[in-house]
Amino acid sequence: MRLRVVVAAALAVALGVMAATAGASTGRQQANKLTVWLQVDAQSGWPDIVAAANQQFQSDHPGWTVDVQYQNWGDHLQKFDATLAGGNTPDVIEMGNTEMTKYMAAGAFADISSFKSNFANSANWLAGLAKSGMYGGHLYGVPYYAGSRVVTYRTDAWSKAGIKALPTSLSQFTSDLSKLASANKGTQGFSPVYIAGTDWYYAMSFVYDYGGSIAYTHAHKWVGNLDSKASIAGLTAWKNFWLAASKASKTSNEGNPAPYDIFSQGGAGAIIGPGWFSCCTGTKYKSVTAQFVMPSHVRGKAMPGFLGGSDLAVPAPSSNKALAADWIKDFTSTSSERGFQAKGNIPNATNLLGSSVNERAAARSWFVPAAKHWVDVENGNILRTMLSEILGGKFTVKQAATLASDNITATLNQP
Amino acid sequence: MTRRNSSRTLWNTIGVALFVVMVFPIFWMISTAFKPDDEINSRTPTWFSMHPTLSHFATAIHKPFFWVDVKNSLIVVLLTVAVAMVLSLLAAVALAKYRFTGRKLFIVLMIGIQMLPGVGLIIPLYVVLARYHQVNTLTGVIITYLTFALPFSVWTLRGFVLGIPKDLEEAAMVDGSSRLGAFLRILLPLVAPGLVATSVFAFITSWNEYIFARILLNDQGKQTATVWLSYFLGTSKNTDWGGLMAGSTLVAIPVVVFFLLIQRRIAFGLTAGAVRG
Amino acid sequence: MPYGLILPVVVVLGAILGYPIYSLVRLSLQQYGLFELIRHQGRYVGLHNFGLVLHDPVFWHTVVRTIIFTIANVGLTMVIGTLTALLLVRVSAWVRILLTAGLVLVWAMPPVVAVQVWNWMTNYQNGVLNYVLTELHVGNFFHHDWYATTFSQLGIVTVLIVWGALPFVIITVYAALSQVPAELVEAAEIDGARPWRVFLDVTMPVIRPVLLILTSLSILWDFGVFTQPYLLIGQPAIHPGNYLMAIYLFEEGYFKNDYGRGAAISLLMLVIVAAMSVVYVRKMVRIGEVQ
Numbered sequence: 001m002r003l004r005v006v007v008a009a010a011l012a013v014a015l016g017v018m019a020a021t022a023g024a025s026t027g028r029q030q031a032n033k034l035t036v037w038l039q040v041d042a043q044s045g046w047p048d049i050v051a052a053a054n055q056q057f058q059s060d061h062p063g064w065t066v067d068v069q070y071q072n073w074g075d076h077l078q079k080f081d082a083t084l085a086g087g088n089t090p091d092v093i094e095m096g097n098t099e100m101t102k103y104m105a106a107g108a109f110a111d112i113s114s115f116k117s118n119f120a121n122s123a124n125w126l127a128g129l130a131k132s133g134m135y136g137g138h139l140y141g142v143p144y145y146a147g148s149r150v151v152t153y154r155t156d157a158w159s160k161a162g163i164k165a166l167p168t169s170l171s172q173f174t175s176d177l178s179k180l181a182s183a184n185k186g187t188q189g190f191s192p193v194y195i196a197g198t199d200w201y202y203a204m205s206f207v208y209d210y211g212g213s214i215a216y217t218h219a220h221k222w223v224g225n226l227d228s229k230a231s232i233a234g235l236t237a238w239k240n241f242w243l244a245a246s247k248a249s250k251t252s253n254e255g256n257p258a259p260y261d262i263f264s265q266g267g268a269g270a271i272i273g274p275g276w277f278s279c280c281t282g283t284k285y286k287s288v289t290a291q292f293v294m295p296s297h298v299r300g301k302a303m304p305g306f307l308g309g310s311d312l313a314v315p316a317p318s319s320n321k322a323l324a325a326d327w328i329k330d331f332t333s334t335s336s337e338r339g340f341q342a343k344g345n346i347p348n349a350t351n352l353l354g355s356s357v358n359e360r361a362a363a364r365s366w367f368v369p370a371a372k373h374w375v376d377v378e379n380g381n382i383l384r385t386m387l388s389e390i391l392g393g394k395f396t397v398k399q400a401a402t403l404a405s406d407n408i409t410a411t412l413n414q415p
Numbered sequence: 416m417t418r419r420n421s422s423r424t425l426w427n428t429i430g431v432a433l434f435v436v437m438v439f440p441i442f443w444m445i446s447t448a449f450k451p452d453d454e455i456n457s458r459t460p461t462w463f464s465m466h467p468t469l470s471h472f473a474t475a476i477h478k479p480f481f482w483v484d485v486k487n488s489l490i491v492v493l494l495t496v497a498v499a500m501v502l503s504l505l506a507a508v509a510l511a512k513y514r515f516t517g518r519k520l521f522i523v524l525m526i527g528i529q530m531l532p533g534v535g536l537i538i539p540l541y542v543v544l545a546r547y548h549q550v551n552t553l554t555g556v557i558i559t560y561l562t563f564a565l566p567f568s569v570w571t572l573r574g575f576v577l578g579i580p581k582d583l584e585e586a587a588m589v590d591g592s593s594r595l596g597a598f599l600r601i602l603l604p605l606v607a608p609g610l611v612a613t614s615v616f617a618f619i620t621s622w623n624e625y626i627f628a629r630i631l632l633n634d635q636g637k638q639t640a641t642v643w644l645s646y647f648l649g650t651s652k653n654t655d656w657g658g659l660m661a662g663s664t665l666v667a668i669p670v671v672v673f674f675l676l677i678q679r680r681i682a683f684g685l686t687a688g689a690v691r692g
Numbered sequence: 693m694p695y696g697l698i699l700p701v702v703v704v705l706g707a708i709l710g711y712p713i714y715s716l717v718r719l720s721l722q723q724y725g726l727f728e729l730i731r732h733q734g735r736y737v738g739l740h741n742f743g744l745v746l747h748d749p750v751f752w753h754t755v756v757r758t759i760i761f762t763i764a765n766v767g768l769t770m771v772i773g774t775l776t777a778l779l780l781v782r783v784s785a786w787v788r789i790l791l792t793a794g795l796v797l798v799w800a801m802p803p804v805v806a807v808q809v810w811n812w813m814t815n816y817q818n819g820v821l822n823y824v825l826t827e828l829h830v831g832n833f834f835h836h837d838w839y840a841t842t843f844s845q846l847g848i849v850t851v852l853i854v855w856g857a858l859p860f861v862i863i864t865v866y867a868a869l870s871q872v873p874a875e876l877v878e879a880a881e882i883d884g885a886r887p888w889r890v891f892l893d894v895t896m897p898v899i900r901p902v903l904l905i906l907t908s909l910s911i912l913w914d915f916g917v918f919t920q921p922y923l924l925i926g927q928p929a930i931h932p933g934n935y936l937m938a939i940y941l942f943e944e945g946y947f948k949n950d951y952g953r954g955a956a957i958s959l960l961m962l963v964i965v966a967a968m969s970v971v972y973v974r975k976m977v978r979i980g981e982v983q
Contacts, residue, residue, distance in 0.1 A: 086545035106726035249816040249837045253928035265458045430787040438794040440809045460820045502700045509697035530965045535958030539712035562708045574901040608867030623802040663805040670800035
C-alpha cells in the first residue's frame with residue numbers, strides 16, 4: 001500500500017513537470033519570430049556581423065525577433081531532414097555549396113528569383129558560387145562567402161633550404177621539394193609540403209589543370225571522366241608530386257590531423273589548404289608564415305583551386321519567405337561582405353574582390369559536377385578510396401581511375 | 416593463512432595492473448586538460464605537463480550555457496532514472512512472480528524493442544514528438560530516453576529477481592500479510608544490487624546520449640551537457656582540444672558522484688544483511 | 693493484478709514507439725527519398741526495397757563482417773568481464789575501491805570524447821601508442837598507420853568497444869556474485885573442491901540469469917554499434933569494404949536519403965539480431981517458466 005502511494009507520487013511529480021514545461025514548448029514557429037540556421041563558423045568568426053544584420057532586420061520589421069541557431073557541419077543535414085519530415089523547418093538555412101543541388105532537385109527550397117534584385121551586388125556574384133544556388137533557371141540560394149586553396153609556407157625553412165624565389169611552375173615547385181627535404185634530413189618524418197593522402201580537393205586540381213574533369217553530361221546522362229587521358233595525366237602528376245612532397249599517412253584526410261598542427265609542430269615546410277590556415281600556425285612560426293598561389297604545370301599560370309563556400313536558402317515549408325529573403329539581404333549586404341573579407345574569406349561578388357592571395361587563387365577555380373547525386377559521390381568516399389589505392393600501390397593510376405569513374409557514372413545516374 | 420596472503424597479493428597486483436590499463440585513456444584526457452596548447456600539439460607526447468594550466472577549465476566554465484546545459488542534463492537524467500526504476504521494478508516483479516496470458520509476449524517485446532536499430536528510429540520518433548508538440552522540450556527528451564531505458568531495465572531487473580534463492584522468497588510470503596506489499600519490502604534489499612547496476616546504466620546512457628538530444632533540442636538554453644560539449648568540435652577551424660578535455664572532465668563529475676551516492680547507500684551494506692540469514 | 697503492474701510500461705512504450713515501428717514497416721514498402729520526405733507522401737513499391745538490399749553483395753559481406761566482429765567483441769567482453777568480477781571478490785578492499793572507481797570513470801566517459809582520446813592515442817603523427825611501442829623496442833612503430841587496413845581499423849575499434857563495455861559487465865556480474873550465499877562457497881571449499889568446480893556448481897547457477905542477460909544484450913549492442921566505429925574510423929575513411937551493419941544502414945539509408953531502403957535494412961537487421969540471440973532469449977524466457 002505504501003509502495004502504491006510512492007508510485008503514484010512519482011508519476012504525479014513527473015506529470016507535473018511535464019505540464020509545467022509543456023507551456024514553454026513550441027512545436028510550431030512562434031508568431032513574429034524568424035528562425036535562422038547558421039554554421040558555428042559564424043558564431044566564432046563574425047558574431048558582430050550577425051548581430052548587425054539582426055539589428056537591421058528588427059528595425060525594418062518592428063515586433064519581429066531573429067533566433068539564430070548554430071549548427072555543426074557534421075550533423076546539420078540530418079537535423080534539416082528531421083525538420084523537413086516534422087514540418088518545422090527554419091526560415092533561413094546556411095548550406096555548403098556542394099550540398100545545394102540535391103536539395104534543390106528535391107524541392108526543399110523556395111524559389112527566390114523574384115527577390116534577386118534586392119540582394120546587394122547580385123549582378124556581380126562570383127560565377128562559381130552563384131551557379132550552386134541556381135536550378136532549372138530559378139534562384140534558390142544566395143551566395144554567402146567563399147574560400148579557395150593556397151600554399152601556406154615557412155619563409156625561414158625555405159630560405160634555409162636555399163630557395164631564392166617562389167615557384168611559378170609545378171616543375172620548379174618539385175625541385176624546391178628536394179631542397180627542402182635535404183635541408184631537413186634531421187627531422188624524422190618531415191614533409192616538404194604536408195598534404196593528406198586522400199585530400200581530393202587538391203588532387204582534383206591537378207586533374208583540371210591537365211584538362212581533365214570529374215564528370216560531364218551527354219544526352220541527359222552523366223559520364224564519369226576520370227579515366228580519360230587528360231585526367232590520368234593529372235592524377236599521375238599528382239601522385240608523383242605527393243610522393244616527393246608529403247610524409248602524411250596515405251589514408252589520412254585533410255581534416256584529421258589538421259595540417260596547421262603539423263606546421264606548428266615543425267613537421268612541414270608548407271601546407272596546402274584554405275586561406276585561413278595562416279591563423280593557426282602556432283606561436284613559434286607565426287612571424288614566418290606567408291602564402292602563395294599553387295602554380296600550374298604551365299609556367300606562369302595558377303593551378304585551378306577548389307572554390308568552397310556557403311549559400312543561404314529559404315526552406316520551402318517556411319511561412320515567412322519574404323521576411324527570410326529580407327534577412328538574407330541584410331546579412332549579405334556590401335558592408336557584411338566587407339566584414340567577411342576582413343576575416344580572411346572571399347566575398348560573394350567580383351566587384352568586391354581584393355588582391356589577397358586567397359582571392360587571387362580564386363581567379364582560376366574548378367567546381368564539382370552540378371548533379372543531384374553528387375553528394376552521394378562525396379559521402380561515398382569514391383574519390384578518397386581511389387586516391388589511397390593509387391598512393392598505396394594497390395592499383396595503377398589507370399586501374400583506380402577507371403574503377404572510380406564507373407562508380408561515379410553509376411552513382412550520378414541514379415533516378 | 417600464508418597461502419591466502421600470497422594469493423591475495425597476486426590478485427591485488429593483477430587488480431592494480433588492470434586499473435592502470437583501463438584508466439590510461441582517462442588519465443590522458445585529464446592530463447591533456449591541464450596542458451598548455453603547444454604541449455597538446457607537440458610532435459612527441461608528453462606524459463605530465465611541465466607547465467600545467469587551469470585556463471582550459473576556465474574557458475569551459477565560461478563557455479556560454481555551461482551551467483544551464485548541465486542543469487538540463489541533471490533534470491532530464493534524474494527524472495528518467497527515477498521513473499524508469501519505479502516502472503520497471505513493478506513490471507519485473509510482475510513478470511517474475513505471476514503467471515498471466517501475454518506474459519511471454521511482453522518479455523519477448525522487452526528484448527525485441529532493444530533489437531531495433533536506433534539509427535532507423537530517429538526520424539519517425541521526431542515526427543511523433545512533433546505531433547505532440549514535444550520537440551525542443553525537455554519532456555520530449557525524457558520520454559525518448561524512457562523508451563530506451565524501460566525495456567533494458569525490465570529485462571535486467573527480471574534477471575535479478577529470478578536470481579533470488581527460493582527459500583528467501585518463501586520466507587517473504589509467509590511473513591507478509593498482503594502478498595505484494597510485504598513481498599516488495601523483503602524483495603527490495605535483495606534486488607538492490609540489480610537496481611544499482613540498472614540505475615547507473617540508465618543514468619550514464621541518458622547522460623551521455625547525443626544524437627537524439629541534438630536533433631530534438633534547438634535552443635542552446637535547453638540543450639544537454641553532451642550537446643554543449645559538441646560545440647567544442649563544431650567549428651572548421653582550430654578545435655580547442657584543451658577546452659574539450661576540460662569540459663569532458665567536468666561533465667563526467669556528476670556521473671561519478673551519482674554512482675558513489677547510490678552504491679554506498681544501497682548495494683553493499685544491505686546485501687550483507689540479507690545473505691546472513 | 694499483474695496487468696496493473698505492467699500497464700505503465702506498456703502505455704509509455706506504446707504511445708511513443710507504436711507509430712515509429714508501424715512507420716518503419718510501412719516505409720520499407722515504399723519509395724521514400726528526399727523528394728517524398730518534403731511532400732510527406734511515399735510511393736508504394738511492395739518488396740522492391742528488400743529485393744534491392746538482398747541482391748546487394750555489399751549487404752551480405754557486411755552481415756558476415758559484422759557477425760565476426762560481434763563474436764569477437766562479445767567473447768572478449770564476457771570472458772574478461774566475468775574473470776575481473778571474480779577477481780574483485782578476491783582482492784583487498786582498497787584495490788576493490790580503486791578498480792571500481794576506475795571502472796566508473798571509464799563508464800562515465802561520453803563515447804564522443806572516448807573516441808577522441810583513442811584517436812589521439814593511436815594517431816599516426818604523434819600517438820602515444822606508437823611512441824610507447826617504439827620506446828619499449830617492440831618494433832619500429834614510428835608513423836605506423838593503425839588505420840591502413842580494414843582488419844587493423846576494426847581491431848582498434850574492438851579494443852575501444854571492449855574497453856568501454858567492460859565496466860558495466862564487471863559491475864553487474866559483481867553485483868550478481870554478491871547474491872551467491874557465502875556459506876555455500878565456504879562449505880564447498882572446505883570439502884576440498886577445486887576453484888573451477890566451486891565456480892561451476894555453486895556460483896554459476898546463481899549468476900547464470902545475469903550472464904545470459906549480459907550476453908544477449910552484448911550481442912544486440914555490438915551487432916548494432918554505430919558511434920564508435922563511425923567516429924574512430926572517421927566518415928572520410930568509411931567505404932563498403934569496412935562497413936558494419938549500423939554504419940551500412942546509416943550510409944545507404946539516411947545519409948543518402950533513401951528512407952525506404954533504410955527501413956528495409958532496419959527490419960532485416962532486426963531479424964538477424966533476433967536469430968543470433970534467440971538461443972539466449974529462449975533460455976531467459978524459460979528460466980522464468982520453471983518457477
